[in-house]
Amino acid sequence: MNKCKLLMASLVIFLTGCNLRVLDPKSETARDQSFLIQFSFALMMIVFAIVIILFVWFLSKYRENDQNKDYIPADEKGSPWLEITWTVIPFILLAILAVPTVSITFEQSAQTESTPTDAVLIEVTGQQFSWTFSYQNGVETVNDLRLPVDRPVEFTLRSDDIIHSFWIPKLGGKKDLIPGETRRMIVTPEETGTYQGKCAEFCGREHTKMRFTTTVMEESEYEQWLEDMKEKIE
Amino acid sequence: MTFELFNRTFFIATDVLFAYIVLIGTGLGVLYLVNRANKWSVIKDYVTTTHHRKIGVLYLLSATLFFLRAGIEALIIRMQLSVPENDFWVFQGDKFNEAFTTHGTIMIFFVAMPLLIGLMNVAVPLQIGAQDMAFPYMNAISFWLFLAGAILVNMSFFMTASPNAGWTAYAPLSTAEFTPEAGNDYYIFGLQVSGVGTILAAINMIVTIVRHRAPGMKMTRMPLFAWSTLVTAFLILIAFPVLTIALYILMFDRLFGTSFFSGESGSPIYWQHLFWIFGHPEVYIIIIPAFGIFSDVISTFSKKRVFGYTSMVVAIVIIGLLGFMVWVHHMFTVGLGPVVNTVFAITTMLIAVPTGIKIFNWLFTMRKGVIRLGTPMLFAAGFIPTFVIGGVTGVMLAVAAADFQFHDTYFVVAHxxxxxxGGTVLGAFAGIYYWFPKMFGFKLKDGLGKAHFWLFLIGFHITFFPQHFAGLNGMPRRVYTYTAEDNIFIFNFISTIGAFMMGIGTLFFVLNIYKSFKDPDKCxxxxxxxxxxxxxxxSPAPEHPFDPMPQVNTVDPLWEAKRNRGGKLPVANTSRSAPIDVTSWQPVSFYGVIMLFSLSFIYHVTWLQIVSGVMVLAFFALRTLTDEHTRLAKEGENHDNV
Structure with a gap:
């Protein structure tokens, strides 16, 4: 019974998960990922529910008591039909899950995707233990990322020392920064606001402190900010 | 803290100082108790033994000690993370990183592995009708190599040089450029030495199961724990050499200036591939034996044979095979491209099918049975819902694009x-409660066992269930603190409470062992x-236990004999002679030499490397010249001549 309550409570937390950053997407990328998380969760809950129902049922019905304690159960080797059932049904569930998995993963893992025409290009460099962002007009910021709303952003990811991982939970999943290699990531923020960004790959002593803030602003505000920053360095 | 000695100032971290005091204190206490009870002969007996049951007990005992150590680290981690921006004792920055690195390394290699190998040693020969393991001397060597590796990793803390690059030791963080201290050398040599022991143990298991079954015990009549041991042994034989190679290369990068994992021609991604080609089969190496234990326990405590024996065997073989085809799901965010990511997403999902088959077969083993909820069965029953939650999140993680979000967060930690x-540890506890009578002749107490079970299981769910939400709210793994704005305080706080509950549950386990020895219920x-x-x-199992040798005609032969033959097993006409069981100081001496050898490399003492290297080679010669066969043949004793 306690298990059931726990399950219900967790389900409620899960469904009202709008407060959880990963389930509160602010870009198409993150929305697709959030959809996959909730879709796979729903499918898996079917399996989980069946197992729990059978588990509770069998355990309560066949538990040893005063009547049956000397009873020797009939020998039963198995049942091909039942065994085929629980082989085939998981296959079907997984096939259903595989379709959106393959299509979204394929789309989001693409390396060759061409740069969108109106994209903002930002170079991201990770180093122990901070982030450097370089904008097209030569402006550089540390741990402070500014993006315009509703325009695709192409991040070029590089590492100065060891492996880091670039992650803004509300804008999309992470991508590793590998020393000596270049990775790309394209997202389009759809709402203004301030979002957390983090290094997700353990990178040494102050990995915990390797965080940045992402501020998504209106296009005009963004241009103004770039201008101001440019003037500051000149 | 710092202190003055001989006009020089020394620095020692307070946690290390405290650990020294506790270790020396308990060490002296144990010595005193052993001396007072006059148990030196028992200790000598165990140290020089090559008998499978005693070696199994040694594995289990050391695994329990390491479980307590790594468990304390878990509590330290949870203390530091209990509230935002916490400063618990010294555990921030490197100290915290060291704590989770050794927690993971010790729990996987020096707790999960020896718990299972120990149970295999105790139970498998007896289950298949073998008089001992096929190579008793090598069995002892396996144990002492394992212990040497375990002690190396454990002593690093006392030498204030704990490994600090995570249990996965990702390059280039683990190379000398970024972590020049001795810590990761301890990691390399510890795993390398114990890994050799594990490979030898796997060979021993395979030969024992293939060659030493009782007459009539066909492969298709073996208990499922023996089957899972066989499959696991093959997985070890394939996977561990990959770890050996990976560690070897890393050792060259760290000690001898090569650059396999960095520079122009090297790449840090090679380490990830090598590590996970080993690492993913490794998680099946530690879960498949637990599956075997659950099959035996559930069947015994439901008074029914296991449902769908053939599909159970096929399922573990398929899990073992698929286990080698999924390693990239640890690397979805590396950017290996769309084809690689989708292929590995699909293979990973496929593992859910054979695992599901096993879950349903266990459920249907219980159906129409008479289920006795003794302590071993409680652990087996607690396993089913717990493991299914882990399996369900496993399928969610297999969805590669969703894993871009999950990867390296507390969601993965929870999973x-x-x-x-939920699988390995509950399985090992079930196995320990189940086979304890076979090791010592008496049961562990049922009441304390139930307290242990409920505290541990409820504590477990309280600890790890909220971590799913912490992960979804953006908490990365391996961070030592978080801010109030992160909105993950409540999840972490609940988690810390649960961890202490698990700790109390474990104390009940230790108390149970103590009480059961103090006042044994012969059973x-x-x-x-x-x-x-x-x-x-x-019980306890003697040397050469099968006399006369039983003839096996069915699965579950003892059950069949109890139903139809008044409990008497039919006697076989022929039988294999027993492997030679000796007592020898050689294995434990080898342990000393290999420790010396490893330490001389960790601290770069060239002359000692040469001396101890020669001593290691000398041991091979010594063993080659030790000939028990001729001696026994002269004495006219019947012995196995493999």
């Missing part, structure tokens, strides 16, 4: 603790109304 604690050879051969021999 693998659900599978490894005879067959306390659980068993089904398989190990319950037909005396």
């Amino acid at each position: 693998f603790h659900y599978t490894m604690v 005879g050879n067959d306390p659980w109304d068993g089904r398989t051969l190990e319950w037909s021999v005396p």
Whole structure:
């Protein structure tokens, strides 16, 4: 019974998960990922529910008591039909899950995707233990990322020392920064606001402190900010 | 803290100082107790033994000690993370990183592995009707190599040089450029030495199972724990050499200036591939034996044979095979491209099918049975819902694009603790409660066992369930603190409470062992109304237990004999002679030499490397010249001549 309550409570937390950053997407990328998380969760809950129902049922019905304690159960080797059932049904569930998995993963893992025409290009460099962002007009910021709303952003990811991982939970999943290699990531923020960004790959002593803030602003505000920053360095 | 000695100032971290005091204190206490009870002969007996049951007990005992150590680290981690921006003792920055690195390394390699290998040693020969393991001397060597590796990793803390690059030791962080201290050398040599022991143990298991089964014990009549041991042994034989190679290369990068994992021609991604080609089969190496234990326990405590025996065997073989085809799901965010990511997403999902088959077969084993909820069965029953939660999140993680979000967050931490604690640790506890009578002749107390179970299981769910939400709210793994704005305080706080509950549960386990030895309930050879051969021999299992050798005609031969033959097993006409069981100081001496050898490399003492290297080679010569066969043949004793 306690298990059931726990399950219900967790389900409620899960469904009202709008407060959880990963389930509160602010870009198409993150929305697709959030959809996959909730879709796979729903499918898996079917399996989980069946197992729990059978588990509770069998355990309560066949538990040893005063009547049956000397009873020797009939020998039963198995049942091909039942065994085929629980082989085939998981296959079907997984096939259903595989379709959106393959299509979204394929789309989001693409390396060759061409740069969108109106994209903002930002170079991201990770180093122990901070982030450097370089904008097209030569402006550089540390741990402070500014993006315009509703325009695709192409991040070029590089590492100065060891492996880091670039992650803004509300804008999309992470991508590793590998020393000596270049990775790309394209997202389009759809709402203004301030979002957390983090290094997700353990990178040494102050990995915990390797965080940045992402501020998504209106296009005009963004241009103004770039201008101001440019003037500051000149 | 710093202190003055001989006009020089020394620095020692307070946690290390405290650990020294505790270690020396308990060490002296144990010595005193052993001396007072005059148990030196028992210790000598165990240290020089090559008998499978005693070696199994040694594995289990050391695994329990390391479980307590790594468990304390878990509590330290939870203390530091209990509230935002916490400063608990010294555990921030490197100290915290060291704590989670050794927690993971010790729990996987020096707790999960020896718990299972120990149970295999105790139970498998008895289950299949073997007089001992095929190579008793090598069995002892396996144990002492394992212990040497375990002590190396454990002592690093006392030498204030704990490994600090995570249990995965990702390059280039683990190379000398970024972590020049001795810590990761301890990691390399510790795993390398114990890994050799594990490979030898796997060879021993395979030969024992293939060559030493009782007459009539066909492969298709073996208990499922023996089957899972066989499959696991093959997985070890394939996967561990990959770890050996990876560590070897890393050792060259660290000690001898090569650059496999950095620079122009090297790449840090090679380490990830090598590590996970080993690492993913490794998680099946530690879960498949637990599956075997659950099959035996659930069948015994439901008074029914296991449902769908053939599909159970096929399922573990398929899990073993698929286990080698999924390693990239640890690397979805590396950017290996769309084809690689989708292929590995699909293979990973496929593992859910054979695992599901096993879950349903266990459920249907219980159906129409008579389920006795003794302590071993409680652990088996607690395993089913717990492991299914871990399996469900496993399928969610297999969805590669969703994993871009999950990867390296507390969601993953929650997932693998659900599978490894929910599967391996509950399995090992079930196995220990189940086979304890076979090791010592008496049961562990049922009441304390139940307290242990409920505290541990409820504590477990309280600890790890909220971590799913912490992960979804953006908490990365391996961080030592978080801010109030992160909105993950409540999840972490609940988690810390649960961890202490698990700790109390574990204390009940230790208390149970103590009480059971103090006041043993002798329970005879067959306390659980068993089904398989190990319950037909005396408890504790003697040397050469099968006399006369039983003839096996069915699955669950003892059960069949109890139903139809008044409990008497049919006697076989022929039987294999027993492997040679000796007592020898050689294995434990080898342990000393290999420790010396490893330490001389960790601290770069060239002359000692040469001396101890020669001593290691000398041991091979010594063993080659030790000939028990001729001696026994002269004495006219019947012995196995493999």
